[in-house]
Amino acid sequence: MIPKRIGFTTSFPVEVLFAAGHIPVDLNNVFISQDSSNYVQNAELKGFPRTLCSWIKGNYIAALSSNLDMIIGIVVGDCSNSNSLLDMFTEVNIPIYRFSFPANRNPEDLDKEITKLENYFGVSRSDTLKAKKRLDEIRKKLLVLDEWTWKERLVSGLENHLWQVNSSDFGGNPDRYESELDMFLKEAEKRDPLPTKLRLAYLGVPPIYKNIYDTIIDLGGDVIFNEVQRQFAMPYLLPDIVQQYIAYTYPYSVFDRLKDIKPELEKRNIEAVISYTQSFCHLQLDNLLLRKYIDLPFLTLEGDQPEDIDARTLLRLESFFEVHS
Secondary structure, eight states: OOOOEEEESSOOOTHHHHHTTOEEEEHHHHHHHSOHHHHHHHHHHTTOOSSSOHHHHHHHHHHHTTTOSEEEEEEESSOTTHHHHHHHHHHTTOOEEEEEOOTTOOHHHHHHHHHHHHHHHTOOHHHHHHHHHHHHHHHHHHHHHHHHHHTSOOSOHHHHHHHHHGGGTGGGOHHHHHHHHHHHHHHHTTSOOOOOSEEEEEESSOOSOSSHHHHHHHTTEEEEEEHHHHHHTOTTOOSSHHHHHHHOOTTSOHHHHHHHHHHHHHHTTOOEEEEEEETTOTTHHHHHHHHHHOOSOEEEEEEOSSSSOOHHHHHHHHHHHHHHO
16 A cells, blocks of 8 residues: 555544555644745735635645645644634545544543544554553653653753654654654753743643744753643653543643643742743634633733744743843
8 A cells, every 4th residue: 555645733643544555744833844935926826815714825835735644633722723724635636534523521421532543544443542552661761851841951942843743643653753762862952051031831732933043042041841742742641542532632622721730830939930921822712711711920921923923023032031140
């Protein structure tokens, strides 16, 4: 069987694709690592509105440029525009599959959804769990990387972000990803601890700003906790595939996220919070509740286009550091 290249719109049970021998491609990672500004402009030239999340526009062009055989869209538990985006892929003759996380976080409903996915790709639950066992070997190493970020301070917030965000698809090749991770950890182990004046948490979806982590370091702080990126790395290492994706907080409510966030803030001695929101995203409402229930200095940043931080946002960051460092 020739492996298929299968794009997807956010983290979901990728173990099923690996079990079936296919190559998963996270469209978000393709978009943000390529000529992302042109991707957004190209989507707008095709009629996508200006007042639409840049990730949706970027993912559309990323899919068209990635030689994909099909696309899996997460239509419940992610962006509210996913259903319509899948219709756009249908219009250009790319096969699609719709996957839904249960809004009520019910294990039986999620089990049925994963079983449907397995049946579609012709794999058994034992096949999926075998793939999960292989990926969990890598995820254990990501737990070490994460601990070296907040505890030993051998890994920067940017490095933590990049490794964890790319664990959504392991670059389509877990063996290569693990080999590169091993080399990175071997190098990081030899470092002196990184200096940090302000221990920050980064909450929300990964940033569209290209230099936010570098800017934070230049101002004297570092990100000790990347919330959603850590979730992509599936940090709980639960033995069952359903349990794993029930524990995964991103598709569920802000209150489920807070149950994960608040203990991590305390464990990591977080001193202040940066909460990132994307322009035109429904998750901006979650930010209101995060601010309400987190009793730490709290700065909300909103990004729109894939670019360096604008002057206004930089000024807000500088002011925040002046007050709280």
